[in-house]
Amino acid sequence: MHQDKFYMKTAIDEAKKATDMVYPNPKVGCVIVQNEKIISRGYHKKYGAPHAEAEAINNCDIELKNATMYVTLEPCNHDGKTPPCTKLIDPNKFKRIVIASRDPNPIIDNGLQKLIDKGLEVEFNICEEEAKFINRRFFTFHEKKRPFVILKYAATLDGFISENNGHSKWITSKKSRFSVHELRSTCDAILVGRRTIQSDNPSLTSHGVGTDPKIVILDPSSKVNEEYKAINKNTIHLTNELVEDKPVDNIQSILNTLYSLNIQSVMVEGGAITLTSFIDSGLFDEIHTYYAPKLIGDGISIYNSKKKISDSLNLQILKKEIFDNDIKITYYNKRAK
Amino acid sequence: MHQDKFYMKTAIDEAKKATDMVYPNPKVGCVIVQNEKIISRGYHKKYGAPHAEAEAINNCDIELKNATMYVTLEPCNHDGKTPPCTKLIDPNKFKRIVIASRDPNPIIDNGLQKLIDKGLEVEFNICEEEAKFINRRFFTFHEKKRPFVILKYAATLDGFISENNGHSKWITSKKSRFSVHELRSTCDAILVGRRTIQSDNPSLTSHGVGTDPKIVILDPSSKVNEEYKAINKNTIHLTNELVEDKPVDNIQSILNTLYSLNIQSVMVEGGAITLTSFIDSGLFDEIHTYYAPKLIGDGISIYNSKKKISDSLNLQILKKEIFDNDIKITYYNKRAK
Numbered sequence: 001m002h003q004d005k006f007y008m009k010t011a012i013d014e015a016k017k018a019t020d021m022v023y024p025n026p027k028v029g030c031v032i033v034q035n036e037k038i039i040s041r042g043y044h045k046k047y048g049a050p051h052a053e054a055e056a057i058n059n060c061d062i063e064l065k066n067a068t069m070y071v072t073l074e075p076c077n078h079d080g081k082t083p084p085c086t087k088l089i090d091p092n093k094f095k096r097i098v099i100a101s102r103d104p105n106p107i108i109d110n111g112l113q114k115l116i117d118k119g120l121e122v123e124f125n126i127c128e129e130e131a132k133f134i135n136r137r138f139f140t141f142h143e144k145k146r147p148f149v150i151l152k153y154a155a156t157l158d159g160f161i162s163e164n165n166g167h168s169k170w171i172t173s174k175k176s177r178f179s180v181h182e183l184r185s186t187c188d189a190i191l192v193g194r195r196t197i198q199s200d201n202p203s204l205t206s207h208g209v210g211t212d213p214k215i216v217i218l219d220p221s222s223k224v225n226e227e228y229k230a231i232n233k234n235t236i237h238l239t240n241e242l243v244e245d246k247p248v249d250n251i252q253s254i255l256n257t258l259y260s261l262n263i264q265s266v267m268v269e270g271g272a273i274t275l276t277s278f279i280d281s282g283l284f285d286e287i288h289t290y291y292a293p294k295l296i297g298d299g300i301s302i303y304n305s306k307k308k309i310s311d312s313l314n315l316q317i318l319k320k321e322i323f324d325n326d327i328k329i330t331y332y333n334k335r336a337k
Numbered sequence: 338m339h340q341d342k343f344y345m346k347t348a349i350d351e352a353k354k355a356t357d358m359v360y361p362n363p364k365v366g367c368v369i370v371q372n373e374k375i376i377s378r379g380y381h382k383k384y385g386a387p388h389a390e391a392e393a394i395n396n397c398d399i400e401l402k403n404a405t406m407y408v409t410l411e412p413c414n415h416d417g418k419t420p421p422c423t424k425l426i427d428p429n430k431f432k433r434i435v436i437a438s439r440d441p442n443p444i445i446d447n448g449l450q451k452l453i454d455k456g457l458e459v460e461f462n463i464c465e466e467e468a469k470f471i472n473r474r475f476f477t478f479h480e481k482k483r484p485f486v487i488l489k490y491a492a493t494l495d496g497f498i499s500e501n502n503g504h505s506k507w508i509t510s511k512k513s514r515f516s517v518h519e520l521r522s523t524c525d526a527i528l529v530g531r532r533t534i535q536s537d538n539p540s541l542t543s544h545g546v547g548t549d550p551k552i553v554i555l556d557p558s559s560k561v562n563e564e565y566k567a568i569n570k571n572t573i574h575l576t577n578e579l580v581e582d583k584p585v586d587n588i589q590s591i592l593n594t595l596y597s598l599n600i601q602s603v604m605v606e607g608g609a610i611t612l613t614s615f616i617d618s619g620l621f622d623e624i625h626t627y628y629a630p631k632l633i634g635d636g637i638s639i640y641n642s643k644k645k646i647s648d649s650l651n652l653q654i655l656k657k658e659i660f661d662n663d664i665k666i667t668y669y670n671k672r673a674k
Binding site for chain 1: 492493494495496497499500504505506507508613616626628629630631632633634635636638639640641642643644645646648649650651652653654657659662664666668
């Protein structure tokens, strides 16, 4: 059992080698152990390329007998871009399969049962939490049936995202803004409220860093017209769909819509009303905050609702990064709905 | 010249080994080089103990001839707790002395000139900035004739240091508060405004972590009486001395008073009016900020004056630390007055 965890952590390290090129697939790693030695490793490199299990089997140059496979995600049992992984796992070569996490995507068609039917010993939920965390966007999408929600803001040290006139150029440094463009390129969509469009007329692209996400605009009173840069043929312009009076009460249905459009991750970029309604809904997974070394004393604040000091958001710090003299803190919402 | 820098950086590394036990002396390191080899090192370990030069000479077990001494601070020429360092530096053993920074404390009595008079080749201002930075409290005190000023606040992510009723217990975690107690124990004084005393009645001690700093209370209207915990025989209670109407206009004279009381470093712990007046005066050296993962939407803000987004504070990030899920960011004021 202790050894299973050790080998699985090695498989997780393999999974971590993968990049966003696997999208919309998850990142998966695999190691093969025979006579208590790791004899092969592999990871899924790119959407359409061999899965981690196939990579590990192909990378192996020793004859397999009574081997154990450690794989971070349940092997698939369906014919897609590649043959089903369950087919590759031969009971004459493998005795035991250890799986970190089951695959929540119904398309994989119960690979675990197929392996049991083939006569293999199967164990699962070994280092499950750690393995799922690597693919938190994928798991959130399939398990919670909503996109993974990233809230992002840039603020002064006293918590203002703009001056009172809406002016926010530029709170943060060029390097911070580049980091935002990188983050955008990893998301399927960017979501903003209509005031952000009207006051900044932003392009909301990745500025050439990578893929441009779709743009989602919340505009219940239909005030945004085609003159704004963010309106293009891919824009998801939500107007009449926002039937509830209080913005917070619309969040679940917005996420339902985005889920139905196959959007796995959405980055909410403001403004204050939109950020506040996501925070109050509890329907968010991460907050990416950029703080610039400025104090302005007045302006539009990050959060326009009210809480007490004793109310904690249950956020966990995932990462701290410095961009010139700005700091980026990435928080994970441990109690996301 | 290039080699001088290399050896001096080694001497600076020696200086960095020193702890606050040297206080009120600065941290000093020394290396001795002979035939292009470092043959000895030393640093000043404790107030009253041998200086870095004496340590390096004592640590040397090779006969010195034509050696070069690299020392991060100008050797002293006065009889204090230990004999003058200039006396130990024998021209029959040393040919050259390289000094990172001159000593701003007049008590040392021009050690540099004494060394020249003894017939030694003397160079100075090698890696000066780096060497001075280690002892920034000491240099600020002697060069600017005021204490080194550290502003400290704990805030929510939206920049509030308390609720509107003044309630601020506890914004940050126990670990963050312990780090504040540690910081206090390294300062000669803590300074607060009278509202902080009246609303929190804090003890303002290091809570047993180390030495308790003196307490300075700004109380122009004499509202704080002896019933408050912070009032004790060591408290510096400033009342009638604060003659200017605008708090910011009193800062220079407050610092003059503290300088005359031999206070090398002062930690300003609030509240908002006091912090704001120090920020607006430009008379501060560092800001130690603690941010807790909370958003409260309303309360008493860090800063109660007004600036534009285009106004930068010219702060440089020195350090980022995590205490549970709070983040501490330490800023250095590059343009302190």
